[in-house]
Amino acid sequence: MSRSNEGAYQGSKSPSGSDFLQLDVGQAPPGGRTEWLAGRLRAAIADGTLPVGSRLPASRVLAAELRVSRGLVTEAYQRLAETGQVSGRGRGGTVVVAAPPPVAGASRPPDRGGPVDALRAVPCRIDLSPGVPDLTAFPRTAWLQAERRVLAQLTPADFGYGNPQGAPALREAVVGWLARNRGIRADPDEVVVVAGVAQALALLAHVLREEGVHRIAVEDPGSLGARQQLEYGRLETVPVRVDEAGLDVAALRASGAGAVLLTPAHQFPTGVVLDGERRRDLLGWAAAGGLVIEDDYDAEHRYDRAPVPALRALLPEAVCYAGSVSKLLAPALRLGWLLVPPRLRDAVTAAKRYADLGNPVLAQLVLARLMDSGELERHLRFVRRRHRRRRDAMLRAVAELLPGARVHGAAAGLHLMVTFDGAGFDDTALASAALALGVKTHPLSWHRVRPGPPGLILGYAAGSAGEIEEGIATLATALEGVLDGPPETGRKVFPERRQPPGGSRVVRG
Incomplete structure (x- = not known):
């Protein structure tokens, strides 16, 4: 049940709008003002109208402009905070901290630009996107030494x-x-x-x-x-x-x-x-x-x-x-x-x-x-050992936290493909829910033309073992929410996780 007073100011004949996002509370359905406001804010975050880092109006200010109770605005903000899209920062106000990519309901995204580029630009806590190596391992010293030697040997003509x-x-x-x-x-x-x-x-x-x-x-x-x-x-x-x-x-x-x-x-x-x-x-x-x-x-x-x-x-x-x-x-x-x-x-x-x-x-x-x-071969040997340890950490985390998932392609590469055979959910919804909790990944359907079982593509090279384990735990929370359907009013986004029967299967590839 809503904690806010949905009926406040309903008898007023005065205009009930705000310049902020051109909000007009008169468009809200009866008894659904809180969800209407939260939905308008989510949409503005998703389409970039409210980019990451932007600040929402103070709840008392927006409530006064909309002529609604302050509790209604506070609860709408809280719903966005519970899904990880905004964060209250004391005197710094309420700030947008994460924005989902345009994935929900779009198994084949538009060609221009595409969702992968949009996802790269979104900040997150943990990045499990595929195709990214361990960038912290870039051989800066070897590169700088090689660059100095090259520069010392170049003639003026070489700069043409x-x-x-x-x-x-x-x-x-x-x-x-x-x-x-x-x-x-x-x-x-x-x-x-x-x-x-x-x-x-x-x-x-x-x-x-x-x-x-x-x-x-x-x-x-x-x-x-x-x-x-x-x-x-x-x-x-x-x-x-x-x-x-x-x-x-x-x-x-x-x-x-x-x-x-x-x-x-x-x-x-x-x-x-x-x-x-x-x-x-x-x-x-x-x-x-x-x-x-x-x-x-x-x-x-x-x-x-x-x-x-x-x-x-x-x-x-x-x-x-x-x-x-x-x-x-x-x-x-x-x-x-x-x-x-x-x-x-x-x-x-x-x-x-x-x-x-x-x-x-x-x-x-x-x-x-x-x-x-030979420096490049030495670097390859170094990152191969590091990537293998991180791959093993991801395999352990998937086996423990995503039972029933099937793992593909573990013998090589920088990512795993995980499928949920027989499941009836939309993997773009799962990826979107994970991003709302601060974890990036790719839904498998982005990389399909024909339909198939839902899945995720999980990169493991760019993060530490601890980040990988935390990321998979967050995916398990997001999966629970997707399987349970949309949360009820006031329901926590981090429910106690149920463990379905069966273990994960690994296809080494």
């Missing part, structure tokens, strides 16, 4: 425009790195340095369209960001099912697509490896005229299995290979590489030239030195 295909030193270093770590034999002339895999996909979309290819197959589930990048490049994406053996190559043949983008070494988001039979079938499809774009997504981060050969090493004339240091060093570097078959090399290099005249040379030369000196 570089080769749009990439600095020769980095292309040579990338060839050595791929030979040592991915079994790929290549020539430096085959390498195009790009601003991450995102730009690699943008360049390929342009070139493929010029070549007359307008449809490209993508994994389903698969990366929403990659799919959006291709669609922005005006290619039609055709979803192809992924199962326990990887991409369904028979379905790829039936799709009629002339090219396919896939993550065969550690599929995003399921974590499965494209098995031997599917690989042979895929290479047969490519040898007959199809083009494979291989995104070697976080292939270096493996824990419980042997390395998986790159497709590029098996059929270089039909495979475009894309990689980067975003998951190994930092996404902010915007450094990656693209290996293309000889027939596409000139067109891709021209597209890169007209896109940006080439990546900044200094960062390329520093990365080349880190690769050649």
Whole structure:
């Protein structure tokens, strides 16, 4: 039962509005003013009208403007505080501290901008978003030392425009790195340095369209960001099912697509490896005229299995290979590489030239030195040990706090996929409820085209073991709330958690 006096001032004929959010209490349903006000505030936080850090009016001020009781306004603020969207800060007033991304009811979000970018901008207590490495581990000392050595050796001419295909030193270093770590034999002339895999996909979309290819197959589930990048490049994406053996190559043949983008070494988001039979079938499809774009997504981060050969090493004339240091060093570097078959090399290099005249040379030369000196391998060994410990912490927390959940892809990578098979809730609602409690994650449905069981994609690389455990505990609280339905008036958001029967299952991948 509401603690506020809903009936206060109802007999007044005076205007009952406020300049703040253009609120008009006359629009509230009878007996529902508190929920109406709380709903208007939630909507304003969600759409950015009330951004994080903004301050709400003092309760007595807003109550006077709306001609309602102060208790009504106080209770509306309290409801937002209980869901973690606002916080009372004494004399500092009531401040917006968290905003949900536009996820509720949007299993396939709009293409422009998209929810992933919106989610990145939202502050939170604990970030379990996938695709983020341990940024605190960035090798600042090694990078600074390499940069000083590079600067000491540069001539004035080196500060001019570089080769749009990439600095020769980095292309040579990338060839050595791929030979040592991915079994790929290549020539430096085959390498195009790009601003991450995102730009690699943008360049390929342009070139493929010029070549007359307008449809490209993508994994389903698969990366929403990659799919959006291709669609922005005006290619039609055709979803192809992924199962326990990887991409369904028979379905790829039936799709009629002339090219396919896939993550065969550690599929995003399921974590499965494209098995031997599917690989042979895929290479047969490519040898007959199809083009494979291989995104070697976080292939270096493996824990419980042997390395998986790159497709590029098996059929270089039909495979475009894309990689980067975003998951190994930092996404902010915007450094990656693209290996293309000889027939596409000139067109891709021209597209890169007209896109940006080439990546900044200094960062390329520093990365080349880190690769050649062995510093990058040392860093990989260090973060692999750290990521493994954090993966294990997440597995323990999921097993204890999310019983009945099924875990996928634990043998490698920087994330887990968790599904709730047989459950009937909306995973976007679960992700939104978790964010309201201060924890970021991705609903699985963001990365699906066709419907499937609800799930979450949980990154574990960027947080400590303690943060991971707290984050999973918060997810369990959010799940309880989603399963129970919307809370009643005055109901606490942190109920005592019930443990459903059965334990979590782990699919190592």
